[in-house]
Amino acid sequence: MNNYNKLLNNLDLLKLNKVKEKLDDYVDLINKKEKNFIDSLYELTNMEIKIMEEKRILHSIQFAGFPFLKSLDDFDFTFQPSINKEEIYDFKNLRFMTKNENILFVGSPGVGKTHLATAIGIENAKSNHSTYFINCNDLIQSLKKAHLQNRLDDKLKTLAKYKLLIIDEVGYLPIDVDSANMLFQLINKRYEKNSTIITTNKPFSKWGELFGDNMIANAILDRLLHHAHVITITGKSYRTKDILIDSEKNKQ
Ligand SMILES: Nc1ncnc2c1ncn2[C@@H]1O[C@H](COP(=O)(O)OP(=O)(O)OP(=O)(O)O)[C@@H](O)[C@H]1O
Numbered sequence: 001m002n003n004y005n006k007l008l009n010n011l012d013l014l015k016l017n018k019v020k021e022k023l024d025d026y027v028d029l030i031n032k033k034e035k036n037f038i039d040s041l042y043e044l045t046n047m048e049i050k051i052m053e054e055k056r057i058l059h060s061i062q063f064a065g066f067p068f069l070k071s072l073d074d075f076d077f078t079f080q081p082s083i084n085k086e087e088i089y090d091f092k093n094l095r096f097m098t099k100n101e102n103i104l105f106v107g108s109p110g111v112g113k114t115h116l117a118t119a120i121g122i123e124n125a126k127s128n129h130s131t132y133f134i135n136c137n138d139l140i141q142s143l144k145k146a147h148l149q150n151r152l153d154d155k156l157k158t159l160a161k162y163k164l165l166i167i168d169e170v171g172y173l174p175i176d177v178d179s180a181n182m183l184f185q186l187i188n189k190r191y192e193k194n195s196t197i198i199t200t201n202k203p204f205s206k207w208g209e210l211f212g213d214n215m216i217a218n219a220i221l222d223r224l225l226h227h228a229h230v231i232t233i234t235g236k237s238y239r240t241k242d243i244l245i246d247s248e249k250n251k252q
């Protein structure tokens, strides 16, 4: 086997598929003296690194488990004037992450809480920080299961370690006291160490009722709100906007 074929084999073994694909083009360019060896090798390795980076981002986004993939650019801020667009776009810079701050999106159904939390989460996943999205009820079920299997500590440790944890839909289902206790432990472990994003339809004044215990609700809120951005969205549901527009039209 000649060295050219041996090189192709090596590239296969090293999984440098892009370098292999572009090799002939670059050999031709070098032969024609249109590129030198260093530039060629640099450009080839750069292409490979770009592909590795794209794969890593894809993997982080898949791992996070977002309900959909939407960005801030997909969000119609004119539909929701109660939101300060600049403040939301600043979250994209992830400054809140460097300070381990939390974000709490509060508002009624369909106003875009999950969309905004997801868009920020995707930015974080892209930037090589671990990100995990979970619905509050699913989180409680998984904590309960871990408790029954005597591995609650390990589960809490894993959940506490994510650089960004997004807990979606706090408040849609009532939370029993045992679950509230486990949620408290999680929030307490993350407090001032990592950022958490919460979406909720319940104003904080109703959290005592939601958790069936004022003391636990206050202890959770105290930690969540200590270094936090609270984004209260007061507009209409985006889900029903077309129905509302149609019914307005019918009235005319
Ligand atoms: N201002 C907006 N611009 C574009 N799309 C929007 C906007 N607001 C919401 N949406 C879209 O509407 C749907 C509902 O939004 P989302 O899931 O974020 O609502 P939510 O506030 O989380 O509601 P819920 O409390 O019921 O979970 C999603 O598909 C979302 O992408």
Ligand SMILES: [Mg+2]
Pocket (backbone or CB within 6 Å): 113, 114, 115, 168, 169, 199
């Ligand atoms: Mg939602």
